[in-house]
Amino acid sequence: MTNAEQPLLSVAGVTVRFGGLVALSDVSLEVAPRTVVGVIGPNGAGKTTLFNVVCGFVRPKQGTLSWRGTTLRNHRPDQLANLGIARTLQGLGLFAGLSVLHNVMAGADRTAKSGLAASVLGSRGAARGERDLRAKAMTALATLGIADTAHRYPGELPYGVQKRAALARALAAEPELLLLDEPASGLSEQDMAELVTHLRTLREDMAIMLVEHHVDLVMRVCDRVVVLNFGEVIAEGDPAKVRNDPLVTEAYLGDPARERDSA
Amino acid sequence: MGADTVTKPATRTTAQARRAIPPLLLHLGAAIIALVLVVALTLATDPFTNLRIATVGYYVLALAGLAVLTGMGGQISLGHGAFLFIGAYTVGLLVIHAPSLPIWADLIAAAVAGGIAGLLTGAAAARLHGPYLAGATLALAVGLPAITQRFPDFLGGSNGLSFTVNSEPAGLAVPSTRWQAWLVWLTVLIALVLLANIARGRLGRRMRSVRDDEVAASLAGIHVGRTKIVAFLISAACGGLAGGLQAFLLGTAAPGSFTPALSLSLLAALVLGGIGSLWGALWGALALVYFQAWAEDVSDALQLPTPVANNLPLALYGVILIVITFVAPHGIQGGLRRLGALAHRTRGGNR
Numbered sequence A: 001m002t003n004a005e006q007p008l009l010s011v012a013g014v015t016v017r018f019g020g021l022v023a024l025s026d027v028s029l030e031v032a033p034r035t036v037v038g039v040i041g042p043n044g045a046g047k048t049t050l051f052n053v054v055c056g057f058v059r060p061k062q063g064t065l066s067w068r069g070t071t072l073r074n075h076r077p078d079q080l081a082n083l084g085i086a087r088t089l090q091g092l093g094l095f096a097g098l099s100v101l102h103n104v105m106a107g108a109d110r111t112a113k114s115g116l117a118a119s120v121l122g123s124r125g126a127a128r129g130e131r132d133l134r135a136k137a138m139t140a141l142a143t144l145g146i147a148d149t150a151h152r153y154p155g156e157l158p159y160g161v162q163k164r165a166a167l168a169r170a171l172a173a174e175p176e177l178l179l180l181d182e183p184a185s186g187l188s189e190q191d192m193a194e195l196v197t198h199l200r201t202l203r204e205d206m207a208i209m210l211v212e213h214h215v216d217l218v219m220r221v222c223d224r225v226v227v228l229n230f231g232e233v234i235a236e237g238d239p240a241k242v243r244n245d246p247l248v249t250e251a252y253l254g255d256p257a258r259e260r261d262s263a
Numbered sequence B: 001m002g003a004d005t006v007t008k009p010a011t012r013t014t015a016q017a018r019r020a021i022p023p024l025l026l027h028l029g030a031a032i033i034a035l036v037l038v039v040a041l042t043l044a045t046d047p048f049t050n051l052r053i054a055t056v057g058y059y060v061l062a063l064a065g066l067a068v069l070t071g072m073g074g075q076i077s078l079g080h081g082a083f084l085f086i087g088a089y090t091v092g093l094l095v096i097h098a099p100s101l102p103i104w105a106d107l108i109a110a111a112v113a114g115g116i117a118g119l120l121t122g123a124a125a126a127r128l129h130g131p132y133l134a135g136a137t138l139a140l141a142v143g144l145p146a147i148t149q150r151f152p153d154f155l156g157g158s159n160g161l162s163f164t165v166n167s168e169p170a171g172l173a174v175p176s177t178r179w180q181a182w183l184v185w186l187t188v189l190i191a192l193v194l195l196a197n198i199a200r201g202r203l204g205r206r207m208r209s210v211r212d213d214e215v216a217a218s219l220a221g222i223h224v225g226r227t228k229i230v231a232f233l234i235s236a237a238c239g240g241l242a243g244g245l246q247a248f249l250l251g252t253a254a255p256g257s258f259t260p261a262l263s264l265s266l267l268a269a270l271v272l273g274g275i276g277s278l279w280g281a282l283w284g285a286l287a288l289v290y291f292q293a294w295a296e297d298v299s300d301a302l303q304l305p306t307p308v309a310n311n312l313p314l315a316l317y318g319v320i321l322i323v324i325t326f327v328a329p330h331g332i333q334g335g336l337r338r339l340g341a342l343a344h345r346t347r348g349g350n351r
């Protein structure tokens, strides 16, 4: 466990079928501490499914997952946060009835030092626990520059701010591995530029696995890139190598629609 | 006791953000004030009104429990009357078969019995969604009171159980309805303090997270199924306690008091009062008790035939609910908040 080179997450030979559709086919990859791994590929390539397998929403037909060298068997999504894995969803998945602050406090919930029984009794310990969660949430919001929206509700805010709130909620869980499913989709140029800055800062503290459509963004922040096409890994390596891979150009990067998307 | 999730003013800077005041202290303070008000109110009114005040009390508790389940937890129950039924019979059976037990022990037993039933229902409910859950809980409300027919000797058949509860301390020389109103409200307020703590704290936030997005909640480390079951347990324990208080107040527990119509009225009253807040339970309970009375007066005055008269309150709810959905979609409490926010803004504009 002390070996710094040991990957945090490894996915080995994972295959997922939905009926006749092969969503993932013998996918293997590793995420080392404090690295950013990009997963790109056309729509329907299986990127979200890969995250769903990691998170325990989808059970692979074959293959194994391990976290810090320990195999994850039949793990449930709610156990992930405590392992140190946080994820943002492709849709926003914000809690519409909670203020931004409480959304992020919910993300920090797993770090709470006072128990649920204390919260029912409303004890001093519970009050302190809430104060700590609030402070953590405010820090996460401030990191992403949206502390002023703490008392607003998600529905009142522009899409870009909601995206940040969702990211703040994941950060508040103090993860070692952050899974981001299309964090740049729907963002303005300006927001996307800021996202790149944020991701570069975040990678100092955690590993990031990034599913993205926007190839440029992936190339700018990732150490390694995995390219999926029809559920198969068709290329893998550092951004420069992947960019020049003819298979990739054909399957994905050369797609004119995609280029417009990522421009 | 604010548990509103709908229209909290955006600019509220919480003093609690800096100082960690235990929620218990705040809510206990509010409860003591409320108890003083209730006592004052009972002293100023006649026994008949005292009884109504007590009735409002246990309905507040039943509705507050339902608010936790539905408003906070996002689960629907069309059968909450079943938990009141369980609580009422628990108190009835204990008063009859274990007369030496003090009333507070009977009431705790009612809450526990309701809670256990809620736990079982919740475990089933965690797998059911929307209309399926609604159907299952409705079936509970229809089916459960019918067991009184299966065990007529033990549960008293359709007449139910009748008993006398002597709970008043010997030296206390107040009319019995007044004492009953005090005891009911004391119990209700203690339960409300806990509910308000829940609404303010971690558990309440977990329940709301699950209500709003189960996938995102589970990714935050929240066990969705367990959270739903806990919501049912809390809600049903409140229902059981409310039913126990009703039995204590009326000295009877009979299946006729726990028809599916009761369950539907509870839900309707909560929507009317405001589903997102414990305050909504108060407005809903007042509506429940006073509509009932008002509808009875109306049907008496119009000399309506019994079947029509019996269903008049429910029909009235229907109409009023439809109106409310248009006028104040978040119920009375939502409407009040909006008025408050409006007044606040108007005052701000003058500065």
Ligand SMILES: Nc1ncnc2c1ncn2[C@@H]1O[C@H](COP(=O)(O)OP(=O)(O)O)[C@@H](O)[C@H]1O
Pocket: A018, A021, A023, A041, A042, A043, A044, A045, A046, A047, A048, A049, A050
């Ligand atoms: N739960 C599911 N049931 C059936 N098919 C699914 C399910 N989830 C994803 N798929 C299918 O698997 C393929 C990969 O989907 P997805 O992982 O969402 O792609 P991506 O995120 O790369 O756009 C798609 O064809 C999609 O329709």
Ligand SMILES: [Mg+2]
Pocket: A047, A048, A049, A090
């Ligand atoms: Mg996707």
